[in-house]
Amino acid sequence: MPIRLPRPGLLPQAQDLYAALTGQMPGRVPRQELFFGNRAIAHHFVGRDAEGPGDFRHALELARNIGWGMARGTSWGVMIGSRSETASDGTAHYAGGSPITWEDLDRLREPDLAALAEQFAANAEAIRAEGLLVHIFMLHCFHSAATGIGMERLCLMVYDQPELLREYMCRIEAFNRRGLRAILDTGLKPDIAIFDADCAFKTACMVSPRAYRDLIAEPTAATCEVLREAGITIMMHTDGHIDDVYPVWLEMGLAGAHGVEAQANDLGHVKARFGGRMALFGNFDPVILATDEPERVRQMAREMVEVGKPGGRYVAAVNTIVGEEVPLENYLAFIEGADEAASY
Numbered sequence: 485m486p487i488r489l490p491r492p493g494l495l496p497q498a499q500d501l502y503a504a505l506t507g508q509m510p511g512r513v514p515r516q517e518l519f520f521g522n523r524a525i526a527h528h529f530v531g532r533d534a535e536g537p538g539d540f541r542h543a544l545e546l547a548r549n550i551g552w553g554m555a556r557g558t559s560w561g562v563m564i565g566s567r568s569e570t571a572s573d574g575t576a577h578y579a580g581g582s583p584i585t586w587e588d589l590d591r592l593r594e595p596d597l598a599a600l601a602e603q604f605a606a607n608a609e610a611i612r613a614e615g616l617l618v619h620i621f622m623l624h625c626f627h628s629a630a631t632g633i634g635m636e637r638l639c640l641m642v643y644d645q646p647e648l649l650r651e652y653m654c655r656i657e658a659f660n661r662r663g664l665r666a667i668l669d670t671g672l673k674p675d676i677a678i679f680d681a682d683c684a685f686k687t688a689c690m691v692s693p694r695a696y697r698d699l700i701a702e703p704t705a706a707t708c709e710v711l712r713e714a715g716i717t718i719m720m721h722t723d724g725h726i727d728d729v730y731p732v733w734l735e736m737g738l739a740g741a742h743g744v745e746a747q748a749n750d751l752g753h754v755k756a757r758f759g760g761r762m763a764l765f766g767n768f769d770p771v772i773l774a775t776d777e778p779e780r781v782r783q784m785a786r787e788m789v790e791v792g793k794p795g796g797r798y799v800a801a802v803n804t805i806v807g808e809e810v811p812l813e814n815y816l817a818f819i820e821g822a823d824e825a826a827s828y
């Protein structure tokens with residue numbers, strides 16, 4: 485049966501990705517990275533270096549040439565309290581969150597929605613012209629709070645200041661909805677919306693499952709309702725152990741999740757429990773990708789796809805970022821191994 489697509493003209497790699505996300509059977513297991521920062525690999529596939537971190541055309545050419553099915557139209561996030569410090573090498577690094585008050589919430593400032601919509605419209609037109617799906621990436625309320633407030637402080641607020649913490653979550657998602665409406669007003673609808681929703685350690689959710697549901701369910705459901713009404717496919721990303729996280733998101737219409745972290749989850753277990761209801765992205769370990777021999781990487785990528793692909797709803801990916809430490813030959817071996825097992 486032909487795949488039902490959001491529009492004509494999509495490349496086969498985009499068709500397969502859309503099929504995996506929407507519960508249809510793709511011709512092959514698609515590949516797609518969400519986080520990528522390796523100049524040598526990018527140069528190999530594009531033939532030139534990016535002209536700085538904002539080189540959108542370079543990122544789009546990479547997505548097309550490397551065989552991914554979607555590219556990012558825009559991204560945004562609202563957060564208060566996050567602190568950074570400068571290391572001895574002059575680079576800035578996250579240094580924890582800060583206490584917040586009701587007055588701090590009232591001082592929360594949002595990005596320029598007009599500029600956000602303008603950037604999205606230009607990028608979306610270019611992505612569509614290349615035959616790829618358009619996705620947007622937004623910071624989820626829990627990730628915003630955990631980073632802006634700090635994890636230890638957030639856990640204490642669950643009990644000591646629950647109303648303030650819930651209001652933080654509500655205001656972040658209210659902005660996300662305003663951002664979505666500004667984008668939809670351009671007349672160019674994204675195909676996929678991805679929540680950057682880190683909320684789990686390697687052994688469990690960052691807070692109790694009950695507290696997590698209580699904090700995020702109402703504000704997140706309201707944002708997801710805007711997405712569903714617009715016909716936009718919903719995804720989320722989190723690292724860590726996901727057994728208590730995915731059920732909450734499935735209630736809100738989740739279609740796909742990245743990246744089933746290998747150090748925290750067994751892909752076969754996750755596939756058996758959730759793979760009939762959502763697409764799973766992952767779960768290749770970036771440490772192995774960076775340090776093992778190419779032939780071993782190729783073999784492990786092939787085995788990963790064999791575990792994930794039965795029944796569809798699976799996308800081959802590294803479970804976090806493909807960083808600068810990954811050798812080109814190892815990532816090429818990853819692609820080769822994944823593609824060897826990709827046919828249905």
